[in-house]
Amino acid sequence: MILCDIGNTTYHFLIKGKHKKYFLDEKVPPFDDEVYFVSVNEKASKKLIKKNPHAKNINKLLNFQTSYLGLGIDRALACSFQDNCVIVDAGSAITVDVMEEGNHKGGFILLGLRRFMKSYPKISKKLKFEFEKEINLDKIPLRTKDAIQYAMLKSIILPIKEVSLNKNIIFTGGDGLALSKYFENSTYKKDLIFENMKRIIDANNCIA
Amino acid sequence: MILCDIGNTTYHFLIKGKHKKYFLDEKVPPFDDEVYFVSVNEKASKKLIKKNPHAKNINKLLNFQTSYLGLGIDRALACSFQDNCVIVDAGSAITVDVMEEGNHKGGFILLGLRRFMKSYPKISKKLKFEFEKEINLDKIPLRTKDAIQYAMLKSIILPIKEVSLNKNIIFTGGDGLALSKYFENSTYKKDLIFENMKRIIDANNCIA
Known part of the structure; x- marks a missing residue:
């Protein structure tokens, strides 16, 4: 399982316990393994999916309650279970x-x-x-x-x-x-x- | 008497009690009156002097004691008499x-x-x-x-x-x-x- 956190500046991957970063304007490779990602940048998400058509966006799986309007998925995720x-x-x-x-x-x-x-x-x-x-x-x-x-x-x-x-x-x-x-x-x-x-x-x- | 405070962004003049600002890349006019100035920007000082050869830099008249290395003249001036x-x-x-x-x-x-x-x-x-x-x-x-x-x-x-x-x-x-x-x-x-x-x-x- 490969995890990816797409931020404002980088693709941040966790691949077999190891961290790997790509800047958003760099090429992202196709991976052999399952890819799960969260993203605050739709354009960057599309670029990842183009190379990895089966990559799964888990934004929707996160059920985080808040009165905050427009909380980024990365913040909601970081706050979860706290x-x-x-x-x-x-x-x-x-x-x-x-x-x-x-x-x-x-x-x-x-x-x-x-x-x-x-x-x-x-x-x-x-x-x-x-x-x-x-x-x-x-x-x-x-x-x-x-x-x-x-x-x-x-x-x-x-x-x-x-x-x-x-x-x-x-x-x-x-x-x-x-x-x-x-x-x-x-x-x-x-x-x-x-x-x-x-x-x-x-x-x-x-x-x- | 015309006063001028040359900062990082503007020439700030006090002319007959009125404030007038020019950005550093704007043209500065020649003035009829005496001009006194302080400056944190040597290039901008030279430009003022070019149009106003008798403009007086009063940096040297200020005798402000401090252990601070490289305190800007505008800061020393603001702190004077306090x-x-x-x-x-x-x-x-x-x-x-x-x-x-x-x-x-x-x-x-x-x-x-x-x-x-x-x-x-x-x-x-x-x-x-x-x-x-x-x-x-x-x-x-x-x-x-x-x-x-x-x-x-x-x-x-x-x-x-x-x-x-x-x-x-x-x-x-x-x-x-x-x-x-x-x-x-x-x-x-x-x-x-x-x-x-x-x-x-x-x-x-x-x-x-």
């Missing part, structure tokens, strides 16, 4: 969703780390920088390089802190591990989306 | 500087509102939005449009709140008024930079 926690999927955007007693209370969308890094030099070339994870967030910066990284991290960390209070925070996504380290009450689950996809596929195969 | 407060200059970037007992303690650089707004649609076309100031920041959003605006405002507001504690916050810059409304302990000073330029020019004319 009780009380905040779920942070840190990719090209950073989605933050709040679950309380199994109910989805809403969420918000921060710019992703890479988008922040690309945006500063667009204001001025002087604001170009290389990201260092070891910046001191307890001290007001005293040079431009730190002033940007401090601001960028605070712009991401503080809104998550404010909404999480005493809740546990589950991080996933490409920058999830790096970000999780700024939070005490956090867990990093690299395969959260794929694990939940598998739970849904298994549940439906049992019924069938 | 005792205990946080100074926020909300333009294409949002600079935040902390003054304590007349000493500059450091600062940081957030993305400007417009840069945030331009950055979201670059992640996905679905994240394009029009900014509404009346968003409820006390409730977790329940639709994508709110989810972006809430996140964007929290990304700007919370780092400023964290660093300001009980200090007064002085806002200036194009988005200063809009942002100041999210803070109780805030003042908006549209002409902070020009007022401080004038104080420095007056002080030096007295000495001369």
Whole structure:
């Protein structure tokens, strides 16, 4: 069984326990095995199906209740089976969703780390920088390089802190591990989306 | 006397009490009156001087002490003559500087509102939005449009709140008024930079 999470930037496959990514403009190969996917990008879904006519979109199998209008399937999937926690999927955007007693209370969308890094030099070339994870967030910066990284991290960390209070925070996504380290009450689950996809596929195969 | 603040995006003039802006790639006219300017952009300074050979760069007249390496002249100017407060200059970037007992303690650089707004649609076309100031920041959003605006405002507001504690916050810059409304302990000073330029020019004319 091959799983695929189609996001805004990449096809993210799980093939025999191994991760493989293709950018959306890259060619996707035909696979020998069964392919199950979720997608927030219809054009990209069609491209996958063209090479893999039997690929199954499991969007419809997911029965996630929320008052949120237009919640992306990847967010709904990440929140599934959760009780009380905040779920942070840190990719090209950073989605933050709040679950309380199994109910989805809403969420918000921060710019992703890479988008922040690309945006500063667009204001001025002087604001170009290389990201260092070891910046001191307890001290007001005293040079431009730190002033940007401090601001960028605070712009991401503080809104998550404010909404999480005493809740546990589950991080996933490409920058999830790096970000999780700024939070005490956090867990990093690299395969959260794929694990939940598998739970849904298994549940439906049992019924069938 | 004509004053000019050359930033990363515009020439910002104060001419007989009136504000006039030119983008950096626009033509700057020759003026009849004396021109004093500060600048964070050398190329733009040269262009102004070409049309106004007697324009005076007052960067050197400013004697602002700080341990911050590479503090922009506009930030030093905005912080001048301040005792205990946080100074926020909300333009294409949002600079935040902390003054304590007349000493500059450091600062940081957030993305400007417009840069945030331009950055979201670059992640996905679905994240394009029009900014509404009346968003409820006390409730977790329940639709994508709110989810972006809430996140964007929290990304700007919370780092400023964290660093300001009980200090007064002085806002200036194009988005200063809009942002100041999210803070109780805030003042908006549209002409902070020009007022401080004038104080420095007056002080030096007295000495001369």
